[in-house]
Amino acid sequence: MTFLSVYRALSKQYGPQHWWPGDTPFEVMVGAVLTQNTAWSNVEKAITSLKQAKSLTAKKIAAMPAPTLAELIRSAGYFNVKAKRLQNFCNWFLQQGGESALRQWDDASLRHGLLSVNGVGHETADDMMLYAFERPVFVIDAYTRRLFSRLELVTGEEGYEVLRHSFETELSKKIIPGDEQVTLYNEYHALIVIHAKDVCRKKPRCSECCLRRQCPAAE
DNA sequence: GTCCAGGGTTCGT
DNA sequence: ACGAACCATGGA
Structure with missing residues (x-):
C-alpha cells in the first residue's frame, strides 16, 4: 500500500470534493483561522x-x-482568541500589500510569512497555502495522522514537517506538472476529512474510529 | 449531561 | 524538540 493507492481508493469512493468552500481566497484564509478546533x-x-x-x-x-469582531465570530468558539488572531493576520496581510502582492511570493517565503503571524501555525498556514494560494503543500491534520498510522504507513510519532515531507516526496514521484500537484493535494486532504466524517457518522463517538477496517484502501 | 468538531497555537522547559 | 495550558460554541 502506498500514499497514492490510498488516494485512489478514497477518490473512487467519494468522488471529487473541490475544496475549499469559500467565495474568495480571503474568505478561505479567514475560515482557516476560524476552523481551528x-x-x-x-x-x-x-x-x-x-x-x-x-x-x-x-x-x-x-x-x-476586537470585542466587536469577537461578537461577530462568536459562533466559531474561542472568539476572543480568534478575534485577536484574525486581526493579527489581517494586519500582516495588509502590511504586505494584500493578496495580489502575496501571490508574487515564492512558496517558501509565503509559508514563512504566514507562520510569522501570531495565531497562524503549521496547519492553518498550510490550509492557506493550499486552498487560498494554490501552492503545492500537503496539509497534515489529526485525521491524516490517525488514518495513516492505522494503515501503518507512518508511526504517528513523526513531527509535522517530517510527515509533510514524506507525503510530498512520495506523491511527487508519480505526478508531474505543478498544477496537477496542487489539485492532488487539494483533493487528498478533503477526502481524508470526508472519510473520517463518514466513518464517524456510521459509528458515532467510536474512539477507535474503525478507520483501518473501513478504509477502502485497507483491503 | 457528555463528547467532539476540518484541535491548533503558544509558551515554557 | 516536546509537553502542558489555553481557549469556549453548538450539534449529536
Whole structure:
C-alpha cells in the first residue's frame, strides 16, 4: 500500500470534493483561522455573520474593535482568541500589500510569512497555502495522522514537517506538472476529512474510529 | 449531561 | 524538540 493507492481508493469512493468552500481566497484564509478546533458548521455561521455585517475584508477586520469582531465570530468558539488572531493576520496581510502582492511570493517565503503571524501555525498556514494560494503543500491534520498510522504507513510519532515531507516526496514521484500537484493535494486532504466524517457518522463517538477496517484502501 | 468538531497555537522547559 | 495550558460554541 502506498500514499497514492490510498488516494485512489478514497477518490473512487467519494468522488471529487473541490475544496475549499469559500467565495474568495480571503474568505478561505479567514475560515482557516476560524476552523481551528471547531466544527465547520459553526465556522460557516461566523462567516455569514461577517458577511452580513459587510465586514469580511482585511481592512474592516483590522480596523474594528476586537470585542466587536469577537461578537461577530462568536459562533466559531474561542472568539476572543480568534478575534485577536484574525486581526493579527489581517494586519500582516495588509502590511504586505494584500493578496495580489502575496501571490508574487515564492512558496517558501509565503509559508514563512504566514507562520510569522501570531495565531497562524503549521496547519492553518498550510490550509492557506493550499486552498487560498494554490501552492503545492500537503496539509497534515489529526485525521491524516490517525488514518495513516492505522494503515501503518507512518508511526504517528513523526513531527509535522517530517510527515509533510514524506507525503510530498512520495506523491511527487508519480505526478508531474505543478498544477496537477496542487489539485492532488487539494483533493487528498478533503477526502481524508470526508472519510473520517463518514466513518464517524456510521459509528458515532467510536474512539477507535474503525478507520483501518473501513478504509477502502485497507483491503 | 457528555463528547467532539476540518484541535491548533503558544509558551515554557 | 516536546509537553502542558489555553481557549469556549453548538450539534449529536
